[in-house]
Amino acid sequence: MLYVVIAYLWLSLLLYLLFGGADFGAGILELFTTKKNRVRTRKTTYRAIGPIWEANHMWLIIAIVIMFVGFPDIYTVMSLYLHIPLVIMLLGIIARGTAFSFRHYDAIRDDMQTVYNRIFTWSSFITPLFLGIIAASTVSSAIDTHAHGFLDAYIFSWLRVFNITVGLFTISICAFLAAVFLIGEADNDKDRTRFISKAKSSNMFAVISGAMVFLSARYEHIPLAVWIFGNAVSLCAIIAALASLILFWYLLSKGKTKVLRILAGFQITMILLAVTYPHFPKIILLKNGGYLSLTDESGEQKAIESLAIALLVGSIFILPALFYLIYSFKKPSEEQSL
Amino acid sequence: MDNFMAARSQMALSLAFHIIFSCIGMVMPFFMAVSHYLWIKTDNLIYKNITRAWSKGVAIFFATGAVSGTVLSFELGLLWPEFMKHAGPIFGMPFSLEGTAFFIEAIALGFFLYGWGRFNKWFHWITGLIVGISGLVSGILVVAANSWMNSPSGFDYVNGKYINIDPIKAMFNKAWFSQALHMCIAAFAATGFAVAGVHALMILRKRNVSFHYRAFKIAALFAIVAAILQPLSGDISAKNVARLQPPKLAAMEAVYKTEKGVPLLIGGIPNDSTQEVKYAIRLPNLLSFLAYDNFNAEIKGLDQVPATDRPPVAVTHYSFQVMVALGMFMLLIAILYLIILIKKKSWQNKRWLLKLFAIATPMGFMAVEAGWTVTETGRQPWIIYGIMRTKDAVTPMPGIIYSFYIFTAVYISLSLIVIFMLYRQIKMVPVLYDVTNDKNMH
Numbered sequence: 001m002l003y004v005v006i007a008y009l010w011l012s013l014l015l016y017l018l019f020g021g022a023d024f025g026a027g028i029l030e031l032f033t034t035k036k037n038r039v040r041t042r043k044t045t046y047r048a049i050g051p052i053w054e055a056n057h058m059w060l061i062i063a064i065v066i067m068f069v070g071f072p073d074i075y076t077v078m079s080l081y082l083h084i085p086l087v088i089m090l091l092g093i094i095a096r097g098t099a100f101s102f103r104h105y106d107a108i109r110d111d112m113q114t115v116y117n118r119i120f121t122w123s124s125f126i127t128p129l130f131l132g133i134i135a136a137s138t139v140s141s142a143i144d145t146h147a148h149g150f151l152d153a154y155i156f157s158w159l160r161v162f163n164i165t166v167g168l169f170t171i172s173i174c175a176f177l178a179a180v181f182l183i184g185e186a187d188n189d190k191d192r193t194r195f196i197s198k199a200k201s202s203n204m205f206a207v208i209s210g211a212m213v214f215l216s217a218r219y220e221h222i223p224l225a226v227w228i229f230g231n232a233v234s235l236c237a238i239i240a241a242l243a244s245l246i247l248f249w250y251l252l253s254k255g256k257t258k259v260l261r262i263l264a265g266f267q268i269t270m271i272l273l274a275v276t277y278p279h280f281p282k283i284i285l286l287k288n289g290g291y292l293s294l295t296d297e298s299g300e301q302k303a304i305e306s307l308a309i310a311l312l313v314g315s316i317f318i319l320p321a322l323f324y325l326i327y328s329f330k331k332p333s334e335e336q337s338l
Numbered sequence: 339m340d341n342f343m344a345a346r347s348q349m350a351l352s353l354a355f356h357i358i359f360s361c362i363g364m365v366m367p368f369f370m371a372v373s374h375y376l377w378i379k380t381d382n383l384i385y386k387n388i389t390r391a392w393s394k395g396v397a398i399f400f401a402t403g404a405v406s407g408t409v410l411s412f413e414l415g416l417l418w419p420e421f422m423k424h425a426g427p428i429f430g431m432p433f434s435l436e437g438t439a440f441f442i443e444a445i446a447l448g449f450f451l452y453g454w455g456r457f458n459k460w461f462h463w464i465t466g467l468i469v470g471i472s473g474l475v476s477g478i479l480v481v482a483a484n485s486w487m488n489s490p491s492g493f494d495y496v497n498g499k500y501i502n503i504d505p506i507k508a509m510f511n512k513a514w515f516s517q518a519l520h521m522c523i524a525a526f527a528a529t530g531f532a533v534a535g536v537h538a539l540m541i542l543r544k545r546n547v548s549f550h551y552r553a554f555k556i557a558a559l560f561a562i563v564a565a566i567l568q569p570l571s572g573d574i575s576a577k578n579v580a581r582l583q584p585p586k587l588a589a590m591e592a593v594y595k596t597e598k599g600v601p602l603l604i605g606g607i608p609n610d611s612t613q614e615v616k617y618a619i620r621l622p623n624l625l626s627f628l629a630y631d632n633f634n635a636e637i638k639g640l641d642q643v644p645a646t647d648r649p650p651v652a653v654t655h656y657s658f659q660v661m662v663a664l665g666m667f668m669l670l671i672a673i674l675y676l677i678i679l680i681k682k683k684s685w686q687n688k689r690w691l692l693k694l695f696a697i698a699t700p701m702g703f704m705a706v707e708a709g710w711t712v713t714e715t716g717r718q719p720w721i722i723y724g725i726m727r728t729k730d731a732v733t734p735m736p737g738i739i740y741s742f743y744i745f746t747a748v749y750i751s752l753s754l755i756v757i758f759m760l761y762r763q764i765k766m767v768p769v770l771y772d773v774t775n776d777k778n779m780h
Binding site for chain 2: 052101
């Protein structure tokens with residue numbers, strides 16, 4: 001049962017990265033779009049993600065509930081030592097979620113739109129930056145459970161070059177996912193070409209920031225290269241990601257939008273697999289060389305069991321409904337929605 | 339303000355904010371389902387427009403409620419790590435189920451908001467109803483988690499360790515039913531009065547009367563049914579508190595000394611040092627009766643608990659008084675409106691009646707906040723009643739005060755923006771939803 005819970009945790013993180021990530025990415029792209037094209041990007045984004053907008057962010061809630069029910073000690077250590085980046089991420093989530101619906105549901109379109117847009121785009125940038133920083137903090141061996149000073153305990157646990165580069169890499173992944181997704185949503189050639197070039201540039205930015213992640217890991221003596229190239233699973237995952245990347249570039253101008261989406265999703269899945277596998281079941285590496293592991297720190301048997309059952313039963317309800325939602329809104333509509 | 343008070347204030351603020359948005363998000367879909375149903379049945383476009391106008395409100399409130407709820411699921415750990423470390427696995431069951439319910443709600447909302455003209459009418463109607471039902475289930479589950487803090491069960495506490503965890507037993511603790519019932523009815527009453535009040539105000543200002551009148555009537559019907567049922571659920575709640583948390587009941591009614599045949603106090607200023615209540619109206623033996631169905635029953639006073647285990651009396655007492663007073667006022671309006679609907683139909687459009695509803699607009703939510711204060715403050719100094727003290731659960735990280743300031747600023751700005759947006763929604767009703775203007779109909 002423990003492994004069911006762990007699988008759900010990994011899957012909800014993956015789905016949050018893919019769907020939530022594409023949502024964040026849409027805002028990031030808007031931030032880096034020239035003024036005259038912004039309105040078009042916004043429209044396409046809205047049409048594409050409007051209906052599944054709220055659902056995309058539920059994966060984070062599922063992940064956090066799994067953490068505090070199944071692995072309370074790990075949840076507690078993270079809440080304590082990563083308090084500040086978590087709060088910043090939460091503020092980003094508040095700002096983004098509300099700005100997105102406000103800008104759409106405000107009955108009067110005036111200067112307030114500029115305010116909503118600015119909040120939306122900037123929080124779309126900051127939230128994944130901090131998500132990346134938080135993720136990096138779990139493996140950068142900087143969390144010091146015996147620290148005394150405020151800075152050592154609550155600041156240097158996350159504020160490091162490595163973590164920031166991972167944050168930038170996360171941003172690039174989000175932007176990439178969004179661009180690839182929007183290629184298929186564009187309703188004219190001009191927009192499509194624009195999103196293709198966005199996909200190219202965000203992909204290049206991902207490669208560059210990925211290289212920066214490796215460099216900063218070297219600088220901070222984090223054996224990232226050993227983790228990723230030192231075991232067969234991660235190595236295969238990275239090779240698969242690279243192969244699909246090459247195929248992706250080859251197909252990019254050929255208009256096969258569905259294949260492109262699958263390839264992009266596949267790449268991200270492989271990257272997540274490659275970076276999480278070498279540590280498993282460790283989830284937090286501590287400064288003193290210790291670690292917190294999913295298999296050691298899990299809550300009581302009974303709590304894990306009922307959590308697993310709740311998740312399994314939940315998926316029976318959620319997944320078919322979610323697929324039907326996504327499927328339904330791929331069909332052309334007769335009446336403009338609200 | 340020390341770190342501990344800052345953490346408590348931030349938690350209180352986040353809950354006070356979230357509770358309003360989640361109540362509206364879970365109740366309004368039922369109002370929409372009614373007007374939506376009336377539109378499908380009668381083909382009267384006004385009902386379609388009411389549904390659409392309300393659904394915009396729901397979208398705004400749902401989005402805000404969803405993000406503030408996400409924040410809360412993190413804040414539990416950010417502010418109370420020691421609590422979550424032990425409580426997480428025990429009271430996690432309702433949260434795991436709530437994840438599903440909330441997810442379903444978000445999916446159904448996607449179908450509903452974006453589904454106009456895309457689906458079979460009845461399928462579309464049902465998705466709207468599912469938004470309401472799953473929202474209500476979420477609400478019940480979250481309250482069940484809170485009730486576990488009031489009435490911890492499903493584990494054994496031995497030598498500082500939490501063993502023999504049974505999450506199902508923890509979820510169905512002794513307080514869950516009465517608390518969930520009271521909260522759900524409160525949500526209906528509060529949202530009903532708030533929505534009815536706003537529409538009543540618009541009728542008084544003679545704006546789009548036919549639109550606002552129909553909307554008013556739907557909301558008012560929900561409101562009065564809830565307001566009439568609420569004292570009954572309040573009675574169940576009070577009896578439950580008397581049994582499970584005697585110090586909370588003692589603080590609610592400022593009972594300092596254990597006695598038989600205790601009077602019910604209305605108002606009054608409690609004084610902890612003299613252990614007396616001044617200027618209160620006393621209804622003889624009534625508290626004993628309400629708590630135990632016996633006019634001479636003994637009520638355990640605060641003298642039964644050590645000074646360090648007593649909840650703050652003044653705040654709990656005042657909040658309780660405010661809640662009851664507002665509840666009684668809403669009950670009176672409800673009975674009056676019920677009589678009018680049955681016996682005096684001609685009074686339905688009287689200005690004084692609409693004014694009464696307009697005045698009551700914020701009352702339901704004020705009562706919700708007051709009641710929530712009673713249940714949370716009345717549990718102090720415990721975070722898990724009788725097991726863990728709130729001050730032992732707080733994060734050791736200093737400087738929470740700054741995070742409290744930031745969240746205060748954010749929540750105040752959000753509230754202002756939401757009010758501003760509602761104001762604009764209502765202002766645009768003539769343009770967007772007036773039946774005579776039918777370019778928006780198709």
